[in-house]
Amino acid sequence: MTRAFRTAAVIGAGTIGLSWATLFAAHGLTVRVSDPRPDLAEAVDDALATYAPHLAARGLDVTGLADRVHLAADVSEAVRDADVVQENGPERAGFKKDLFATLAREAPAHALLLSSSSAIPSTAFTGELSDEDAARVLIGHPFNPPHLVPLVEVVPGERTGEDAVLDAVDFYISVGRTPVVERKEIPGFVGNRLQNALSREAAYLVQEGVVTPEDLDQVVINSLGLRWATVGPFLGAHLGGGPGGYRHLVEHIGRSMQQTGAGLGTPSQNKEQKEAQERLIEAVEKAYGSSTYSELxxxxxxxxLAVLAALDSADKEEN
Structure with missing residues (x-):
């Protein structure tokens, strides 16, 4: 690591922020959490109790976990001694603009300022920061829940310094994540754009009566999900071409796949959109509404956890 990270500030204690806080603490960091929610103490306690067993299953020592997580009275107190700040506020550029002005002013000059933004690039909310402050702001977008799902999309803004990018990569590796640096800002970044493309076609297929929500989920779980848990789309396609690889695949079925792609649907729009969307929502609720959020x-x-453990075991056998 290029430098040590000992204290982390988590700004925003929703689902993502609470997961981050638990992960950071499990890796030995002192964590200060800030959120205006009136039930902050209860929410933190519940998250630590729920997530600690997950991290223990991943081989982390969660002894004394709660002793490393502290509630801050406000943002200023949370970031005062922070080496790294992970922001998890609302997905609104104006909100983030004001918040990061505060973070840049109140956090130590060396602190790395990271945003869990799901779609908004950091350049959209750092325009009024000084070059020095903008240089240490970038996106660190996780997938829910970040204490389990390894990926973090590291996306520098137009004025982010290269040192900050390297520090962010080091930091996320130090807490057991898999950071991927994306060198061009684009709304939604990479993961959510891929997810959105699949979700649009899934919604279309259900709206058209081709398949039910629960059966579509079974299609993904028992095919694409299983494959993509071990190889990505490009490696999967390369292997799908047999010994001839990706070139063979493209040359032999590329045209038919393009025709399929050209026929992908778009969920109902305009005046039909509201009714079609309501039918889709009702279908999903029918499929999964009998279970509580905590059960699901x-x-x-x-x-x-089972998938991660199986992958770990397979990697150990290979090595």
Missing amino acids: TGTRDRRQ
Whole structure:
């Protein structure tokens, strides 16, 4: 690592912020959490109790975890001694603009200022910062829940310094994440754009009566999800071409795949949109509404842990 990270400020204690806070603390950092929600103390306690077993299953020592997580009275107190700040506020450029002005003013000059923004590039909310402050601001976008899902998209803004990019990569590696640097800002970054493309076609197929929501999920779980948990789209396609690889695949089925792609649907729009969207929502609620949020996330997290453990085991056998 180019420098040490000992204290982290987590700004915003929703689902993402609470997951980050638990992860950081499990890796030995002192964490200060700030959020105006009146139930902050209860939310932090519940998150630590829920997420600690997940991290223990991943081989981390969670002894004394709660002793490393502290509630801050406000943003200024949270970032006062921070080496790194992870912001998890509302997805509004104006809000982030005001917040990062405060973070840049109140945090130490060496502090790395990271945003969990899901779609808004940092250049959109750092325009009024000085060059010095803008140089240490960039996106560190996780996937939910970040204490389990390894990917972090590291996206520098137009004025982000290269040292900050390297520091962000080092930091996320130090807390067990897999950072991927994306060198061009684009709304939604990479992961959410891919997810959105699949989600649009999924919504179209359900709206058209081709498949139910639960059966579409089974299609993904038992094919694409299983494949993509081990190889990405490009490696999967390369292997799909057999010994001839990606070139063979493109030359032999590329045209038919292009024709399929050209026929991808768009969910209902304009005057039909509201009714079609309501039917889709009702179909999803029918499929999964009988279970509580905690039951569904519990199942998801257990399965994600199982996948991670299986991949770890396979990698150890290979090595």
